[in-house]
Amino acid sequence: MAERIVILTGAGISAESGLGTFRDGDGLWSRYDLNAVATPGGFARDPALVHEFYNARRANARAAAPNAAHRALARLERDWPGAVLIVTQNVDDLHERAGSRDVLHMHGELAQALCAACGARWPAPAAMAPGDSCPACAARAVRPDVVWFGEYPYHMDRIAKALRAADLFVAIGTSGHVYPAAGFVQEAAQAGARTLELNLEPSATASDFDAARFGPAGVIVPDWVA
Ligand code: BJW
Numbered sequence: 001m002a003e004r005i006v007i008l009t010g011a012g013i014s015a016e017s018g019l020g021t022f023r024d025g026d027g028l029w030s031r032y033d034l035n036a037v038a039t040p041g042g043f044a045r046d047p048a049l050v051h052e053f054y055n056a057r058r059a060n061a062r063a064a065a066p067n068a069a070h071r072a073l074a075r076l077e078r079d080w081p082g083a084v085l086i087v088t089q090n091v092d093d094l095h096e097r098a099g100s101r102d103v104l105h106m107h108g109e110l111a112q113a114l115c116a117a118c119g120a121r122w123p124a125p126a127a128m129a130p131g132d133s134c135p136a137c138a139a140r141a142v143r144p145d146v147v148w149f150g151e152y153p154y155h156m157d158r159i160a161k162a163l164r165a166a167d168l169f170v171a172i173g174t175s176g177h178v179y180p181a182a183g184f185v186q187e188a189a190q191a192g193a194r195t196l197e198l199n200l201e202p203s204a205t206a207s208d209f210d211a212a213r214f215g216p217a218g219v220i221v222p223d224w225v226a
Contacts, residue, residue: 003080006159006166006193007073008184009088009095012173012200016218017064017094019057023175039149047130047143054144055127057091058110062126066098069172069221074099076225085162087155089174089181091146104155106181112145121145153180166193170224173217176203185209198224 011021021027022034036042037053066074077084077100086095086103091110095103108114113124113132117139124144132142147153163169169188176182185195185208197203197212198220206212213220 003083003167004162004165005076005080005084005168005170006162006184006188007084007086008169008171008174008181009073009086009090010172010174010181011090012175013069013217013221014064014067014090014092014094015173015200016067016069016216017092019060019064019092019094021173021175023177034149038146040151043143043148051128051130051144054110054146058124059126061092061094061110064092064094066094067218069217070094070098070100072222072225077102087159087162087181087184089178104159106147106153106155106159108144108146108154110144110146114143114145115139115141116143117141156180159184160187163187163193164191166191168196169193170196170198171203171205171209172198172221173200174203176205196224 015021022029032053037050043050073086086100088095088103088105089107091108093111111124112121113128114121115134115137118134118137120134120136122135131140133140134142163184166188169185171185182205185205189195195209197206197209199214201214
C-alpha cells in the first residue's frame with residue numbers, strides 16, 4: 001500500500017480498559033496536582049509521593065486488558081504491514097499487548113525504570129521507592145521512565161520524519177492540550193497528509209483536522225478500521 005499512516009493515541013483510547021484519563025471531569029488531574037507528580041521539581045520535592053502515584057498506575061495498567069480500539073489498530077497493522085506507525089502518549093503497554101509492533105512511547109513507559117545519573121533503563125519493579133539504587137551505577141537516582149512537563153519527549157526525530165512522510169494522520173483519544181503532540185496535526189497537514197480525529201468529543205485542536213468521528217474509542221476505532 002502507498003498509504004503511510006501515523007496514529008497518535010492518548011489516554012482516551014485506554015479509558016474503556018479502566019485506565020483514567022487526565023483532563024476529563026473525573027480524570028487524574030482532578031485528584032492529583034500535576035505540578036507535584038508530573039514535573040522534575042515535584043519529584044525533587046517529594047519523590048515518595050511521585051513513586052506512590054506511578055506505582056498505583058503501574059498496578060492498574062498491569063491489571064488492565066486491551067480493548068476493542070487497541071485490537072482494531074493491531075489488526076490494521078497486520079493487514080498493512082509497514083504502513084502503520086503508532087505514536088502513543090500513553091505509558092501503558094496496551095497497544096503492544098493487543099499485538100501492535102510499531103509503537104513509539106513518546107512520554108515513556110510505566111514498565112521501565114530510569115537512572116537519572118547514568119541513563120540506564122531496566123524493567124520497573126512493582127513498587128519503586130526513594131532510595132532505590134541503579135543496578136548499573138549504584139546511584140540512588142532511580143525514577144519512573146516517563147516524560148514530565150518541561151522534559152523532552154522521546155523519539156522526536158523519528159516522529160518528525162514519519163509526520164513529514166505521512167499520507168494520513170489520525171489522532172485518537174487525546175485532548176490536544178499537551179505539546180508537542182498537540183502540534184502534530186498541523187505538522188502532518190503542512191506536509192500534505194489528510195487528518196482525522198477520533199475522540200469522545202472535539203479536542204482543543206479539532207478545527208485543525210479535515211474530518212472527525214466522535215464517540216467511545218471502543219466503537220469508533222473498530223468502525224474506522226473495518
Ligand atoms: C475518550 C474516551 C473514550 C475519554 N474514547 N476518547 C505553552 C504553550 C505550548 C506548549 C507549552 C507551553 N507551556 C509549556 C509547554 C510545553 C508543555 C505543555 O504542553 N504544556 C501544556 C499544558 C501547555 N509540554 C511539555 O513540557 C513537553 N515537553 C516539551 O514541550 O519539551 C520541549 C519541546 C518543544 C518542542 C518539541 C519538542 C520538545 C512534555 C509533556 C509531558 C507530558 N507528560 C504527561 C505525564 C507523564 C506521563 C504519565 O504520567 O502518564 O503525559 S501529562 C499527561 O498529558 C500525560 C499524557 O500523555 C498527556 C496528554 O494527555 P491526553 O492523552 O491527551 O489525555 P487527556 O486526559 O488530556 O485527554 C483525554 C481525551 O480522551 C479527551 O479528549 C477525552 O474526551 C477523550 N476520551 N474517554 C475516546 N472512551
